Amino acid sequence: MNVDKKRPDDKLKPGRPPVRAIYRALYRHWGPQHWWPGRTRLEVVVGAILTQNTAWTNVEKAMARLRREKALNLSVLHRVELNTLAEWIRPAGYYNVKARRLRAFTRMVDKEFDGRLERLWKLEDRVLRDTLLRVHGIGPETADSIMLYAAGRPFFVVDAYTRRFLGRHGWITDRATYDEVARWFTDVLPRDVPVYNEYHALIVRLGKTTCRRRPLCDRCPLKRWLPESGDGG
Numbered sequence: 001m002n003v004d005k006k007r008p009d010d011k012l013k014p015g016r017p018p019v020r021a022i023y024r025a026l027y028r029h030w031g032p033q034h035w036w037p038g039r040t041r042l043e044v045v046v047g048a049i050l051t052q053n054t055a056w057t058n059v060e061k062a063m064a065r066l067r068r069e070k071a072l073n074l075s076v077l078h079r080v081e082l083n084t085l086a087e088w089i090r091p092a093g094y095y096n097v098k099a100r101r102l103r104a105f106t107r108m109v110d111k112e113f114d115g116r117l118e119r120l121w122k123l124e125d126r127v128l129r130d131t132l133l134r135v136h137g138i139g140p141e142t143a144d145s146i147m148l149y150a151a152g153r154p155f156f157v158v159d160a161y162t163r164r165f166l167g168r169h170g171w172i173t174d175r176a177t178y179d180e181v182a183r184w185f186t187d188v189l190p191r192d193v194p195v196y197n198e199y200h201a202l203i204v205r206l207g208k209t210t211c212r213r214r215p216l217c218d219r220c221p222l223k224r225w226l227p228e229s230g231d232g233g
């Protein structure tokens with residue numbers, strides 16, 4: 001399929017994408033991923049910010065340091081010197097930027113919710129997502145990770161792994177927006193937190209195992225949908 005021949009506004013392949021069949025193929029191949037990126041809701045938020053532009057293994061090192069410093073609570077994260085916070089999260093990379101982003105989040109909770117996270121989680125879906133998106137350094141992917149994994153709301157997370165495999169199969173183009181890619185899944189799937197959770201975790205597994213920078217299509221459960229096979233769904 002030559003995606004370049006498509007109209008500029010035709011960024012998603014028309015027709016019914018094989019969203020459910022892909023899920024079944026991934027699940028059959030790798031099984032449940034038991035993925036929950038954090039022990040508490042706050043840890044999920046911290047992890048979602050720290051994982052920007054870095055591997056999760058580096059995030060784990062930064063989280064371990066925060067745990068040693070007994071800093072995985074909102075009050076410490078909000079009050080500690082910014083330089084100290086940056087030092088604690090150094091293994092996650094871009095540590096000065098990420099320290100400022102963490103501080104922007106804690107400042108928002110402090111200012112708008114009296115420092116009480118539980119008040120933030122009480123917001124209605126769209127209001128909560130918009131509140132997160134207003135925080136400096138929180139974009140749609142980070143916001144939806146927090147929505148899904150910390151707040152338990154049905155928002156599909158689109159990351160680089162998602163775009164990579166969809167693009168390689170010609171199901172999206174580079175021009176597809178974040179929301180358009182998310183809708184590729186949510187238009188078909190039920191609005192269901194465990195399904196969104198498992199699906200995203202399986203896509204991460206796919207991106208780390210077979211659909212890597214150099215794809216290993218021969219051993220990939222999605223091989224049958226490669227464009228060359230003439231079976232796009």
Ligand code: SF4
Nearest residue numbers: 210211215217220223
């Ligand atoms: S078949 Fe190849 S391109 Fe498709 S998801 Fe697997 S590794 Fe990626």
